[in-house]
């Protein structure tokens with residue numbers, strides 16, 4: 546027997562001993578923990594549930610329900626290999642649009658407008674950097690409905706013909722569904738042939754959740770502080786919906 550073979554046998558022995566030990570431990574212990582993917586039956590697949598906390602996306606949800614898109618988006622997420630990314634304007638963003646602009650649309654146009662706020666693939670926030678080099682980006686509404694994405698040191702904007710929206714924070718980022726809050730309704734020229742009447746939105750994000758424990762004194766209106774606060778509150782919301790470990794890992798990436 547030459548040296549190489551004896552080395553091989555020695556290595557195999559030294560590997561198999563601890564492995565055998567581990568195997569016995571697993572058999573002796575209680576059943577292994579479930580894989581992390583199984584943490585959120587039900588809520589994970591439910592877009593209405595994901596968009597409910599805080600009641601800040603009620604207009605978008607109303608339009609999705611009116612046009613039968615809740616199910617279409619959920620099916621895109623779960624029955625394709627690609628998943629979905631949904632860019633959800635806040636109620637404030639919808640309120641900034643002159644009411645006749647949206648009430649004047651036909652039902653199929655409302656549907657296209659809502660589908661214009663989705664991409665037929667799951668994109669994590671960090672993938673928007675690569676997405677910004679694709680121009681234009683086709684949305685779920687089809688080839689006539691494109692946006693451009695810009696990515697500048699983590700600041701993401703989605704550009705439509707008549708509006709330029711900032712990605713404010715992740716609402717939900719777990720594959721196969723990614724949901725991001727944006728501060729403007731995207732307005733495509735495939736529907737609007739001229740600039741629709743849109744008000745400037747007051748800069749303060751949401752006065753509805755004032756910090757309760759002296760946070761305000763630490764970040765006196767600082768822009769960076771505000772963004773972090775917004776992110777960590779989204780992360781707290783995630784933590785309530787998902788298992789803590791997964792939410793914490795996601796948030797560590799996001800922050």
Ligand SMILES: *[C@@H]1O[C@H](CO)[C@@H](O)[C@H](O)[C@H]1NC(C)=O
Pocket residue numbers: 587591592593594597
């Ligand atoms: C989705 O969530 C909403 C709001 O929590 C709830 O009313 C609805 O029954 C849920 N749908 C399913 C299919 O679980």
Ligand SMILES: *[C@@H]1O[C@H](CO)[C@@H](O)[C@H](O)[C@H]1NC(C)=O
Pocket residue numbers: 680681691692693704705706
């Ligand atoms: C996106 O960028 C392309 C050029 O790269 C431009 O032709 C197109 O008009 C832009 N689309 C929007 C919606 O701004």
